[in-house]
Amino acid sequence: MTGFLAAVLAATVGAQAPGDGADQRRRLVEQKIRLVDILINSPAARGAAEGHEADARALIEQGHQAVDDARKALADGRFDEAAKLADDALRSVSSAARRMSSGEGALSxxxxxxxxxxxxxxxxxxxxxxxxxxxxxxxxxxxxxxxxxxxxxxxxxxxxxxxxxxxxxxxxxxxxxxxxxxxxxxxRAGQEVLLSLKFDTPADEYAYEKKRFASNEIMVDMMIAEGRAAGDKRRLVDGFVEEGRRLGTQAEEQAKTGQHAEAVKLMEQASAQLVRALQSMGVPVF
The missing domain is CATH 1.20.1270 (Substrate Binding Domain Of Dnak; Chain:A; Domain 2)
Structure with missing residues (x-):
């Protein structure tokens, strides 16, 4: 998790929902939920889970549960409860971020x-x-x-x-x-870019596309940390990233059932969303 995102968390945790309208309260909770989603789905957070860092992993899992509960409360119009749950989720992932950045619970x-x-x-x-x-x-x-x-x-x-x-x-x-x-x-600006890759099996091709997606995620995190998604642009970037991760999850489900050719197509679409996020931040990536 980047220091930039951790700083955003530090500024957001504990913020009080404005009391002058349900729309404002809803927007604040939704903003907190999006922040939690970004951190939970970051390469660093997934690495903590895969690397079996018990403390950081437990905090991330707590964040997962709290943000799910916050969504349900928000859908039911229980704004105060949703705000509290979102804050709980932010505290959990913020603690995980501090542990990983300080070396506590660092990736194995x-x-x-x-x-x-x-x-x-x-x-x-x-x-x-x-x-x-x-x-x-x-x-x-x-x-x-x-x-x-x-x-x-x-x-x-x-x-x-x-x-x-x-x-x-x-x-x-x-x-x-x-x-x-x-x-x-x-x-290569102005040139047509052709990449010719050969794979022995669709599973090998899917493994490559999965790595490419993960690398683009790292790139997105780096660009956000550099401040290239400031202001209204952040919402655009978050939208591309969320759609990319949704498609990536679908691809993973297809791959688990052996449908690797279909999974490749979905993962390519997922990576395309991250490329759009990068391009919106001024990165001339192809």
Whole structure:
């Protein structure tokens, strides 16, 4: 969870619902619920659950339950109860955020290594495209410079990982990914982008699309943390992200039943929503 989102939480927790109208009270509760959803569904929160960090996981689960109850109370018009439940949910996920950012309940080593590997795989895909562009007579110089930057960041990430500093390694690899995505998109502005990938099975293709979705989620979190979704733009970004996660959940359900071809299509649609979120924040991602 980013420090930016944790700061938003700190400013929101404990806020009192205005008493001059049901619409205002409803909007405040809905805002809190959206914040909880963003934090609960962030890559860091999911990593805590997958990595079996008991304290952080328990707090996130408490947040899940409280926000579900808040939705029910809101639907029934019980605004005071909904506001209290939303605050409870915010406190839970805020506590989880503090634990993970301070090292308490931090991601397990296996979870951190998996996140690092997934990001590295995505960087590798973009690196291949940069190498192709380096052969272009007009844009080759810029592509070669970008390749050196990406390789430098990747090398730093690997050194940090070898030294056991996995958290720092993940941040460095995320920086490599962000650099590759943004700069390659700028270099290729006006060009048709074709990515030719071959997979042995639909399950392999789904696994790739799932990693791509997760990487885009990390990118969205990074852009929000940089303040690129300020003001009214945040609602637009949140809408794209929520729809992407809804489609991603549907894809996961399809994959669990062995319908990987259908799951791939859904996950591609889910990633497209995150791409729209990134584009709305000024990231020229393709």
């Amino acid at each position: 080593e296996s979870a951190q290594r998996k996140n690092l590997q997934d990001l590295g795989d995505q960087v590798g895909m973009y690196r291949s495209s940069i190498e192709e562009l380096a052969k272009d007579p007009q844009k080759g110089t810029g592509a070669k410079a970008l390749l050196r930057r990406v390789d430098g960041l990747t090398a730093e990430s690997k050194q940090l990982a070898e030294a056991g500093r996995l958290g720092e390694a993940g941040k460095k690899m995320a920086e490599a990914y962000k650099t590759a995505v943004e700069e390659l998109s700028r270099l």
